[in-house]
Amino acid sequence: MPVAEHSDAGRRLRAWQSALQAWIVAPEADRASLRAGLKNGSVDPDTGLDVYANAYVLRLIEALRSNFPALHQALGDDDFAAMSRGYLQQHPSTHASIRWFGDALAGFLHATQPWCGVPVLSELATFEWAIRHTLDAADAERLSVDTLLSVPAESWGDLQFDLHPSVSLLALDWNAPPLWRALTDEENAVPGATTTPVRQPRHWLVYRKPDLACGWHSLPDTEHAALDQLRQGATFADLCASIALQEANDAALQAAGWLRTWVEQGILVARQAPVHELVTDPDPS
Secondary structure (H helix, E strand, O other), X not given: OOHHHHHHHHHHHHHHHHHHHHHHHOOOOOOHHHHHHHOOOOOOHHHHHHHHXXXXXXXXXXXHHHHOXXXXXXXXHXXXXXXXXXXXXXXXXXXXXXXXXXXXXXXXXXXXXXXXXXXXXXXXXXXXXXXXXXXXXXXXXXXXXXXXXXXXXXXXXXXXXXXXXXXXXXXXXXXXXXXXXXXXXXXXXXXXXXXXXXXXXXXXXXXXXXXXXXXEEEEXXXXXXXXXXXXXXXXXXHHHHHHHHHOOOOHHHHHHHHHHXXXXXXXXEEOOOOHHHHOOOOOOO
């Protein structure tokens, strides 16, 4: 085949593939321009197009089931598939990686009938997406207790921290986390755990442990507020001042206790200048 003819055939193939992709994402478009590309196949063109479209949709539904196993359990196969198709219509996959298909699912469930009539569903999706995030979030060097203990007392007030990239802070109105455990982890579920939605406003911490396992637990309002402050750039002195306004306890002692716990959990990293730069050399010589 001459080079020019080969090049033309390649361009036509790429143009047809692009048109097919556009049609699969928006199947209400006209099929006429696509039939020619399938006319020599073993099935009729319309059947071939439906095979492509159905395979695409089913693959995306499978991706949602993988990312939201508890939500799938709660809804069942048929309702989950119907929900997934509705989500796909409003939020077509746009990312190169299928991993990110589902990033807007919680908002979709919160705003779309009939799913918004069961508000725990959107919160269950929020929690599952946070769990999924811990698995492949970027890594960062975690602060150690030894590093903190080496900081001189006069430098503590200026300390700043960031949360580890795997950390999510959630404010949920329903019992989505224990519901998630009851639906997905029968072996380790708390005895008597309910799969019934219960209104239970709480803050939650979701994070990747130093051993790479996923960790999560509820937080008192004050501790959640403290972590949110650190995320926004508050210093240790700012944190102590905020605690003093809310509690009668020794603010510095409370802040130091939380700080040690957070470091042991592996959820803090240094912000901007590394903490070790605040450590003075006891022997400059």
